[in-house]
Amino acid sequence: MAVKDRDRFSTATRIRLLGEQTAARVYRSQTKRQARRSRLTSRAALLALVVCTLVVAMAYPIRQYVSQRAEIADLQREKAATARRVEELRDLKARWQDDAYAEQQIRLRLHYVMPGETGYVVVDPDAARQSRTDLGAAHRPWYTNLWEGVDKADAARSEQRR
Numbered sequence: 001m002a003v004k005d006r007d008r009f010s011t012a013t014r015i016r017l018l019g020e021q022t023a024a025r026v027y028r029s030q031t032k033r034q035a036r037r038s039r040l041t042s043r044a045a046l047l048a049l050v051v052c053t054l055v056v057a058m059a060y061p062i063r064q065y066v067s068q069r070a071e072i073a074d075l076q077r078e079k080a081a082t083a084r085r086v087e088e089l090r091d092l093k094a095r096w097q098d099d100a101y102a103e104q105q106i107r108l109r110l111h112y113v114m115p116g117e118t119g120y121v122v123v124d125p126d127a128a129r130q131s132r133t134d135l136g137a138a139h140r141p142w143y144t145n146l147w148e149g150v151d152k153a154d155a156a157r158s159e160q161r162r
Helices: 002-097 099-110 125-133 142-161
Strands: none
Touching (some): 002 099
16 A cells, blocks of 8 residues: 555645646747737737838828829810810811912901902891991991901090090
8 A cells, every 4th residue: 555655645746746847838938929029010010010100201202192193184285285286276277278268258257259240248126226236346347346446546546635
């Protein structure tokens, strides 16, 4: 029996020693984990600080970049519209080089007639009654308005000389 008690005692001792060693390992690993956690936390804080600094530093240039891209897009649209307008004006210039087109426009806009032709102006009776009371510049031929403007300018200048 003494041998059995001694074996039991020695097994119990071994288990106790194993428990103490395991506890020491767990304690060491916990302190290392805590040390790593605190190190990771400070690293994370530093990383967050660097990221925030970069965001703040890049905010203005990014805003400038976006506004400049919008301005470039506006200018490109304006350039395309101007190019279309230039093309339209070139077409119009080419049409004015044609004598038939020029004659047509002169007849239409200036009420010219060719030698030997008789020009007629058709007046709406209702409009004629109104125009008698209110004869505006829009209802008269362009040359009448031109000479009336010259007369008014001459009259104004004559009054200034007096």
